[in-house]
Amino acid sequence: MKLSAENVTKEFIRKTGKSNHFSAVNDVSLTLESGRLTVLNGRSGSGKTTLLNMLSGLLSPTKGRITLDGEDIYALDDKRLSRLRNQRFGVIPQGQTAIHSLTVLENILLPFSLYRESGEAEQKYALELAERLGIAQLCEVRPAELSGGELRRMAIARAVIRRPSVIFADEPTGDLDDENTALVFGFLRELSAQGSAVFIVTHENNAAGYADEVYRMNGGKLEISE
Amino acid sequence: MKSLTLKNLLGRPVRTAALTALAALLSFAVFIGTMIVLSLGNGLDSLEARLGAEVMTVPYEAATKKKFEDVILQGMTGYFYMDKSKLDEIAALDSVGDISAQLYLASTGSNCCSMPVQIIGFDPETDFTVTPWIKKSGGGQLKELDIVVGSDLNAFVGDKLSFYGVECNVAAKLDKTGTTYDTTVFTNIDTIDRLIQSSLDKGMNDFKNLKPENIVSCLLINSADGYSPEETMNDINLHVKKVKALRSKNMISGISSSLDGVSGMIRTLIIAVWALGVVILLLAFTMSVNERRKEFAVLRVMGSSRSKLAGMVFKEALSVCIAGSAVGCVIGLIVLIPFGGAIEQKLSLPYLLPGPAAVLMCVGGTLILAAASGAAAAVLSAWRMSRIDTGLVLRGDN
Amino acid sequence: MEKNNKGIIFGIVLTVLSLALCIGVKTAFKACGPMENGMYMNCHKAENAAAVAGAVLAVLSVLIIAIKNKGARVALSALTAVGAVVSAILPNNVIKLCMMDTMHCHTTMRPFIVVVSVIIAVVSAVSLIVNAVSKD
Numbered sequence: 001m002k003l004s005a006e007n008v009t010k011e012f013i014r015k016t017g018k019s020n021h022f023s024a025v026n027d028v029s030l031t032l033e034s035g036r037l038t039v040l041n042g043r044s045g046s047g048k049t050t051l052l053n054m055l056s057g058l059l060s061p062t063k064g065r066i067t068l069d070g071e072d073i074y075a076l077d078d079k080r081l082s083r084l085r086n087q088r089f090g091v092i093p094q095g096q097t098a099i100h101s102l103t104v105l106e107n108i109l110l111p112f113s114l115y116r117e118s119g120e121a122e123q124k125y126a127l128e129l130a131e132r133l134g135i136a137q138l139c140e141v142r143p144a145e146l147s148g149g150e151l152r153r154m155a156i157a158r159a160v161i162r163r164p165s166v167i168f169a170d171e172p173t174g175d176l177d178d179e180n181t182a183l184v185f186g187f188l189r190e191l192s193a194q195g196s197a198v199f200i201v202t203h204e205n206n207a208a209g210y211a212d213e214v215y216r217m218n219g220g221k222l223e224i225s226e
Numbered sequence: 227m228k229s230l231t232l233k234n235l236l237g238r239p240v241r242t243a244a245l246t247a248l249a250a251l252l253s254f255a256v257f258i259g260t261m262i263v264l265s266l267g268n269g270l271d272s273l274e275a276r277l278g279a280e281v282m283t284v285p286y287e288a289a290t291k292k293k294f295e296d297v298i299l300q301g302m303t304g305y306f307y308m309d310k311s312k313l314d315e316i317a318a319l320d321s322v323g324d325i326s327a328q329l330y331l332a333s334t335g336s337n338c339c340s341m342p343v344q345i346i347g348f349d350p351e352t353d354f355t356v357t358p359w360i361k362k363s364g365g366g367q368l369k370e371l372d373i374v375v376g377s378d379l380n381a382f383v384g385d386k387l388s389f390y391g392v393e394c395n396v397a398a399k400l401d402k403t404g405t406t407y408d409t410t411v412f413t414n415i416d417t418i419d420r421l422i423q424s425s426l427d428k429g430m431n432d433f434k435n436l437k438p439e440n441i442v443s444c445l446l447i448n449s450a451d452g453y454s455p456e457e458t459m460n461d462i463n464l465h466v467k468k469v470k471a472l473r474s475k476n477m478i479s480g481i482s483s484s485l486d487g488v489s490g491m492i493r494t495l496i497i498a499v500w501a502l503g504v505v506i507l508l509l510a511f512t513m514s515v516n517e518r519r520k521e522f523a524v525l526r527v528m529g530s531s532r533s534k535l536a537g538m539v540f541k542e543a544l545s546v547c548i549a550g551s552a553v554g555c556v557i558g559l560i561v562l563i564p565f566g567g568a569i570e571q572k573l574s575l576p577y578l579l580p581g582p583a584a585v586l587m588c589v590g591g592t593l594i595l596a597a598a599s600g601a602a603a604a605v606l607s608a609w610r611m612s613r614i615d616t617g618l619v620l621r622g623d624n
Numbered sequence: 625m626e627k628n629n630k631g632i633i634f635g636i637v638l639t640v641l642s643l644a645l646c647i648g649v650k651t652a653f654k655a656c657g658p659m660e661n662g663m664y665m666n667c668h669k670a671e672n673a674a675a676v677a678g679a680v681l682a683v684l685s686v687l688i689i690a691i692k693n694k695g696a697r698v699a700l701s702a703l704t705a706v707g708a709v710v711s712a713i714l715p716n717n718v719i720k721l722c723m724m725d726t727m728h729c730h731t732t733m734r735p736f737i738v739v740v741s742v743i744i745a746v747v748s749a750v751s752l753i754v755n756a757v758s759k760d
Binding site for chain 2: 716720721722723724725726730731732734735736738739
Binding site for chain 2: 049050053056058059078079081082083084085086087089091093094095097098099100101102106110111113114115158170
């Protein structure tokens with residue numbers, strides 16, 4: 001499995017100010033492969049999240065292509081692209097992203113429930129994941145009662161429940177303590193070892209220790225990091 | 227897992243209850259308002275049908291002193307008489323087709339009723355207004371001392387009622403008409419002759435020195451072929467002294483315009499309430515969805531298509547509106563049916579609830595209107611959520 | 625504990641409804657006024673009977689709140705339901721009302737008694753079921 005960004009550029013139009021256009025991502029090429037963990041560093045506003053969104057099928061590039069096994073994902077219509085995202089990609093977005101009217105278990109099963117595919121086997125796997133991430137005892141609880149670390153672990157379980165080919169993590173350890181940070185990175189490393197391509201956008205310095213490749217985003221341009 | 231829509235609604239019970247209550251209130255207003263307008267129209271049609279004849283002729287004083295109108299339209303009790311020779315005189319006119327006499331009497335409180343009751347006697351051989359109506363309500367031929375009671379009288383077939391000491395048998399109970407006839411007792415000429423005689427004997431009649439077999443109160447007339455009701459009325463007023471001929475249509479025209487006024491006011495109120503309600507629903511749904519922008523963004527990230535997101539918003543709005551509308555209609559039925567009498571009294575107009583089919587159609591119409599309003603109120607939010615910029619939304623809160 | 629709360633909520637709702645019946649039938653939804661000679665008509669008896677029924681139902685409802693025992697609550701709910709049904713059939717069936725359906729006792733008092741009594745009967749039936757199936 002290969003997910004490639006081929007010379008992608010993303011331009012935005014600023015709503016205020018004299019110079020209207022700016023490039024958040026400028027002529028970037030990158031390939032994510034099965035079994036490899038890639039880390040992307042960079043300052044705030046350098047275009048990291050924009051690149052992640054383009055790779056994960058959430059934002060179409062102004063120029064260039066995003067291909068999955070050679071096929072341009074943005075050539076698909078919204079329905080098929082959304083289905084692809086649901087089945088092949090797992091995204092751990094920035095911040096707290098729980099659906100508050102659902103329990104923890106229901107949140108984890110959401111990728112299946114969206115397409116009414118949640119059955120006994122899926123429930124069983126969800127409970128296993130929750131166990132693995134140390135939140136099994138919270139399955140019937142609502143997100144409002146969880147700590148930041150517990151919510152993040154729930155988001156991880158939700159992102160990986162479908163055993164996706166590619167896992168995207170945007171600042172997955174943003175508001176976690178050292179113990180939880182290590183737990184999260186360790187888990188993501190495990191997933192990559194099991195065959196998923198893992199792509200992490202982070203400020204964390206010690207993330208590099210878990211990575212096969214480390215990149216740096218600087219003013220919209222991608223650089224390989226030492 | 228229960229549908230996400232249901233979970234979202236149940237997850238915010240106070241907000242969902244408030245929106246449902248708003249939808250219920252709107253639907254209640256529309257349903258009740260519509261049913262009242264329909265019932266008023268039904269009542270007027272019923273009154274016109276019950277009057278039965280194109281022209282009615284009464285003693286001159288009874289018309290000029292509004293006594294006749296008070297009895298027929300205002301539900302008051304009264305009686306007035308003219309010589310029976312007027313019947314022959316009027317029947318001889320060329321413009322007069324069918325003609326039938328009625329005799330009026332009012333009971334006192336006595337042992338039958340806590341209030342005076344209007345009694346109308348008709349001639350079974352010539353009658354063309356009351357007999358078909360009795361037949362329709364399941365009654366047959368009236369024997370001596372048989373009476374037929376209006377639907378609002380608390381008496382049933384087999385009961386015995388006494389008027390001026392004469393015991394009568396309730397032979398039939400008429401269907402509801404929504405008019406003053408619902409509190410009237412009908413009987414044939416022979417029986418009412420006996421009642422009038424008894425009232426005279428007891429000195430309880432306002433008139434003295436009458437022979438019941440020589441008097442009539444009201445003549446019901448249909449015009450002859452080739453003559454209009456207007457011509458027949460003018461003919462009678464011109465050629466017959468001490469009587470007044472009235473067109474039934476003119477009698478009810480006053481009521482008809484009051485009714486139009488009331489109905490028009492109700493319709494305006496319904497539209498105003500509904501329009502305001504849709505605006506409030508629009509604001510409420512927009513706020514509710516906006517608050518959950520992040521959750522919608524997350525659903526998009528999980529693989530929900532734009533149309534699915536829009537569909538979720540619509541489903542929530544429709545669920546709330548239809549559920550609220552159902553509650554509103556149920557409450558409307560609870561108010562309308564048991565308290566129909568009180569509504570009728572307050573309006574003081576002919577008022578007759580339409581049949582079950584019309585009621586069901588009104589319920590159906592209200593539900594459809596509620597669904598359409600919910601959809602309209604959700605359109606803006608649904609469109610916005612389907613266009614959501616996930617990256618911007620998710621980053622925005624961090 | 626949650627089930628106990630549910631039992632109490634039913635008791636409160638029933639108390640409010642019963643008091644509404646008792647007070648309502650004596651105020652906004654009362655029978656016809658006295659006749660010219662000062663005497664009351666038969667419908668006044670129905671008004672008094674409904675007020676008494678409402679008061680009795682209120683007492684039963686308060687007991688539902690106060691008594692925690694599951695069996696007792698079930699029995700009280702059943703009694704309340706039966707009492708409400710009796711209250712509903714009182715006007716015009718047990719105690720005759722005025723002659724004309726256009727009078728106040730028919731247009732206002734009777735529908736009020738019937739509607740509120742039926743609601744009390746339904747709520748107490750639900751209370752009976754909820755208490756009966758609760759694990760206590």
